[in-house]
Amino acid sequence: MATPRTLAILLPVLLTGCLFGGGGNDRVTSNQPIRPRASGPIEMGGAPTAETRQCEADLTRDNVRFSPLPDRDFGGGCLVTGAVELLDIGVPVSGLKSMRCPLAKTFTAWVQHGVAPAAREILGSPLVKVESLGTYACRGIVGAGAAASRRLSEHALANAVDISAFVLADGRRITIEHDWHSNDPAIRQFLQIIQRSACRRFRTVLSPDYNAAHYNHFHMDMGRGPFCR
Numbered sequence: 633m634a635t636p637r638t639l640a641i642l643l644p645v646l647l648t649g650c651l652f653g654g655g656g657n658d659r660v661t662s663n664q665p666i667r668p669r670a671s672g673p674i675e676m677g678g679a680p681t682a683e684t685r686q687c688e689a690d691l692t693r694d695n696v697r698f699s700p701l702p703d704r705d706f707g708g709g710c711l712v713t714g715a716v717e718l719l720d721i722g723v724p725v726s727g728l729k730s731m732r733c734p735l736a737k738t739f740t741a742w743v744q745h746g747v748a749p750a751a752r753e754i755l756g757s758p759l760v761k762v763e764s765l766g767t768y769a770c771r772g773i774v775g776a777g778a779a780a781s782r783r784l785s786e787h788a789l790a791n792a793v794d795i796s797a798f799v800l801a802d803g804r805r806i807t808i809e810h811d812w813h814s815n816d817p818a819i820r821q822f823l824q825i826i827q828r829s830a831c832r833r834f835r836t837v838l839s840p841d842y843n844a845a846h847y848n849h850f851h852m853d854m855g856r857g858p859f860c861r
C-alpha cells in the first residue's frame with residue numbers, strides 16, 4: 633500500500649530524474665510546481681536557427697538518421713526547440729525522444745567514439761545496445777528539496793539524457809545500478825572510462841557518486857558546466 637508517508641519516502645527513488653539537472657535554470661521563479669499546460673503544447677512555428685541547421689547538417693554528414701521535431705512550448709517553462717529524434721546512430725538506443733540537436737550530436741559522438749571503443753577494448757565484446765531512461769520531461773530538478781523542484785531541469789528543455797545500461801554482443805548487460813561498484817575491475821574501469829569520456833563532451837555529467845538520486849543512471853546535459861561527478 634502506498635500511504636502518503638511511504639510515497640514521500642519512495643518518491644525520490646521512483647523519480648528517475650536528476651537532482652542537479654545541469655545547474656537548473658533560473659527562468660522559473662513561481663512558487664508552483666513545474667507542470668505542462670493542461671491544454672497541451674503550442675507549436676511555435678518559425679524557421680530553424682542557423683545553429684540548428686548546422687547541427688542537422690553535421691548529423692547527416694555523420695550518417696546519423698534522425699527526424700527534425702517542431703518547436704513546441706509545453707507551458708510551465710517547458711520548451712522543446714531545435715530538437716530532433718534520433719532514429720539510427722549505428723547502435724540501437726532505447727527510450728530516446730526529443731533531444732536538442734547539440735545534445736543529440738554530442739550523445740551520438742559519445743556512443744560511437746567513447747562507449748563502443750571502450751566496450752571492445754576493455755571488455756572484449758562489441759556494444760550492441762544502449763538503454764536510456766529518457767530525454768525530455770516537463771519537470772523541475774528532482775531530489776534537492778522543494779525549492780529546487782521549482783527550478784527547471786535541463787530535461788524540461790530536451791537538453792538532457794539519462795543512460796542506465798549497456799548490452800554487449802556476448803550477452804552481458806552492464807547497468808549503472810548493479811555494476812558501478814562491480815567486483816570485476818574491468819567492468820568498473822569500463823564505466824569510469826566512459827564517464828570520463830562523457831565529461832569531456834557534455835557540460836554536466838552526474839553518476840551514482842554524485843547523490844542517491846543517480847544510483848541507476850548517468851545524467852548528461854548540455855546546460856551549465858562544466859560539472860563532472
Ligand SMILES: [Zn+2]
Nearest residue numbers: 649650794851
Ligand atoms: Zn537526468
